[in-house]
Amino acid sequence: MTTEQTAADLPIWRDGRFQADEWALAGEGEAVSEGPALLPLARFLAEREALAARNAPLGVLVEPNEAIEELAPHLDRVALVALNFPKYADGRAMSSARLLRERYGYRGEVRAVGDVLIDQMPLMRRCGFDAFAVANEPTRRQLAAGKWPDVPFYLQPTGATTQHEIPAGTRPWARRPD
Amino acid sequence: MYRYDEFDHGFVAARTAQFRDQVERRLSGELTEDQFKPLRLMNGVYLQLHAYMLRIAIPYGTLSARQLRKLAHIGRVYDKGYGHFTTRQNIQFNWPALKDIPAILDELASVEMHALQTSGNCIRNVTTDHFAGAAADEIADPRPYAEILRQWSSIHPEFSYLPRKFKIAVTGAPSDRAAIQLHDIGLELKRGPDGATGFAVYVGGGQGRTPMIAHKVRDYLPEEELLTYIEAVMRVYNLHGRRDNKYKARIKILVHETGAAEITRQIEAEYEEVRKTDLLRLPESEIQRIAAYFAPPDLPEKPARSGALEAAKADSREFATFVENNVTPHKAAGYGVVTVSLKPIGGIPGDATDRQMEVVADLAERYSQSEIRVSHEQNLVLPHVALDDLPALYASLKAQGLATGNAGLVTDIIACPGLDYCALANARSIPLAQDLSTRFGSPERQKEIGELKIKISGCINACGHHHVGHIGLLGVDKRGEEVYQITLGGSGDETASVGALVGPGFKTEEVVDAVETVVDTYLRLRESPDETFLAAVRRLGQQPFKEALYGAA
Incomplete structure (x- = not known):
């Protein structure tokens, strides 16, 4: 499999393999597709009552400067939350992901989009991300080759639902992968 | 001292x-x-002016003799025979090759050390009182809490890409040496109020x-509640700290722009939420x-007064000066806390050769329960x-040039690496420290001046802590020329x-003359x-010092 050919067709890394993206982004002023539609948070909040009549899944794209609390009351109607990393070093979405999973109990897909690189992906997963839109070619190659640069000794109970972590020893903050 | 268990060893090995x-991916260009x-x-x-620099964590400044020997070994084998102790209780090696760094990290792991989070926009090495566990004025030893924070902050998935670096310090004594x-x-x-142990929490200094x-x-x-509360502070900062300008990205700016009352409210609200999880x-x-x-x-009991010490003091004025300045009261009667000055007159602040590190390690084994501390x-x-x-x-110290009796005195100068090493610097710091040390170097002069921190x-990044110097010196570039500004009263x-x-x-x-003018003005005007x-x-x-430096207005 050459990743160059599949990057456009199979952009999403989820459950250990590359998959197609079934979601269509509908930015401000753009038509909302018949199928699964991803809307920016502001548009979702403004049009959510009209959108309620639709018969296809809804997703919401959240920028790092937007408060995840605003989305919280509506999560039961949302099948995907995409959190954007405009730069890989912008860690705000890490907090948003944890809040989604741990505070608001969200069980749908939490997807990392934007500047997603392999060295941050294990941390993202521990914060609650379970899908990753990966455009970076070296990252795609490494993932395809089975690499996952995790340090499997965790010193924080992140409480994410995306992977099973079990207590390690007597320290309440230490965990191992299950 | 903290000892790694299997989990900690596994953690550091996996990280290395x-x-x-x-x-390897960097060297291959990937x-x-x-x-x-x-x-x-x-x-x-770090990538510095001339080479990569490796900064090794010395958690809360505590080292065993075995660890210090390993640092000496690294200095000898991978560097040019010395290391530089920093103002954050760490050690830096200035000349390692990038390809050797993983091997150095393996060497460190063998003595339960690492270089994790000594840089980057994450929670840095937690620092504390260098007299912790020994000082007579201590309420409790702060190091167990610093160790808990060290562990919890290591590769924290949520807080590894903060707006900017994040530094935590803990003191266990009312005299704040941290x-x-x-x-x-x-x-x-x-x-x-109930006699239990807890913390006063300060946020937004820097x-x-x-x-x-x-x-x-x-x-x-x-x-x-320590970790629960700190997690709340970190989350408020991670979500709301500025990311548009790296010079305004520290939490102090968030606190300043948001207001202390409002930031306190946000932290408390987040804390209440985190508490609910009880994790x-x-x-x-x-x-x-x-x-x-x-x-x-377990120190053998001793009388409070040592006849041997008193006799030696009476015998040598130089030794008496050393004891007066470099020995601090210990919790236990008949013991003292000894500062080994890395500020020889005219020397480079914080530098130690591999040989000096070996000797201090030996002396720690013989005289100090195999323990060494690094002070900020x-x-x-x-x-x-x-x-x-x-x-x-x-x-023994004297034979290695390590017996300078100047702790807390005018020649006990803190200096950043400056333009001799650092890619950010505008001016040299080390040669100025050396010149000042030489100017004020006589024991009589230092004694007369008394406690004075330069x-x-x-x-402007202030790694040499000039803002909190009693006399602070800041090197700036003025039209291509190095110029030093003087601050007073930090x-x-x-x-x-x-x-x-x-x-x-x-x-x-x-600038050396100017500092001397400031010091002379003090000597002239002090009440006693x-x-x-x-x-x-x-x-x-400031007025009398201004007049002395620049003439009457």
Whole structure:
């Protein structure tokens, strides 16, 4: 499999393999597709009552400067939350992901989009991300080759639902992968 | 001392393997320098003026003799035979090759050390009082809490890409030797109303371009709530700290722009939410288990007064000066805490050769329960020395040029690496420190001046802590020329204050004279020899020093 050919067709890394993206982004002023539609948070909040009549899944794209609390009351109607990393070093979405999973109990897909690189992906997963839109070619190659640069000794109970972590020893903050 | 268990060993080994892979990908060109940068920084690797620099963590400044020997070995094999102890209780090696760094990390792991999070926009090495566990004025040993924070902050998935670096300091004594009010979070151990242990919490202090004293956001936090509360502070900062301008990205700016009352409200609200999960509450049993690693050493009982010490003091004035300045009272009668000065007259502050490190390690084994501390003032400390042993210890130190009796005096200067090493610097710091040390070097002069902290930064980033120097010197570039500004009245202790600029800067060839003018003005105007430089500046204000430096207005 050459990743160059599949990057456009199979952009999403989820459950250990590359998959197609079934979601269509509908930015401000753009038509909302018949199928699964991803809307920016502001548009979702403004049009959510009209959108309620639709018969296809809804997703919401959240920028790092937007408060995840605003989305919280509506999560039961949302099948995907995409959190954007405009730069890989912008860690705000890490907090948003944890809040989604741990505070608001969200069980749908939490997807990392934007500047997603392999060295941050294990941390993202521990914060609650379970899908990753990966455009970076070296990252795609490494993932395809089975690499996952995790340090499997965790010193924080992140409480994410995306992977099973079990207590390690007597320290309440230490965990191992299950 | 804390000892790694299997989990901790596994953690550090896995992290080193991960970084080895990242270095290989960088060397092969797969990772760009831009992509490699945050990865190497979180493993302590900087790209400096001439070479990569490796900064190794010395958690809360505590080292065993075995660990210090390993640092000596690294200095000898991978560097040019020396290391540089920093103002954050760490050590830096200035000349390692990038390809050797994974091997150095393996060497460190073999003695339960690492270079994790000594750089990068993450929670850095937690610092504390270098006299912790030994000082007579301590309420409780702060190191168990610093160790808990070290563990919890290691590769924290949520807090590894913060707006900017984040520094936490803990003090266990009312005399604050850890400068907690100049940190992003400062923790002061105290007793609660019920006699239990807890913390006063300060947030938003820092130096750099915009020095600020921290605000107290909590007067009392029970110890079991430590991680819960810190997580709340970190989340508020991670979500709301500025990311548009790296010079405005520290939490002090967030606190300043949001207001202390509002930020306190946000932290408390987040804290209430985090508490509900109950994931981070520290069980008493676990605090005690960690604290047991730091149990006071079993020191043989001694009389408070040592005949051997008194006889040696009477015999040698130089030794008596050393004892007066470099030995601090210990909790246990008949013992002292010894500062090993890395500030020889005319020398480079904080540098130690591999041989000197070996000797200090030997002496720690013989005289100080195999324990060494690194102070943020860039000295080493032997924390548990019997007063009877001081004469012999002194003789051994002296043979290695390590017996300078100047702790806390005018020649005990803090200086950043400056333009000799650093890619950020505008001016040299080390040669100025050397010139000042030489100028004030005579024991009589130093004794006359008394306690005086000079701190030198080679640029506005303030790594040399000039803002909290009783006399601070800041190197700036003025049309291609190195110029030094003088600030007066700064302090990093429990009476923390930021020094004020006294006037226009001085050229390299003028600045030592200018400092001497300031010192002479103090000597002339002090009420008595008991009035320290800092006390005199606080009483007199800037005016007399201005007049002495620039003439009457």
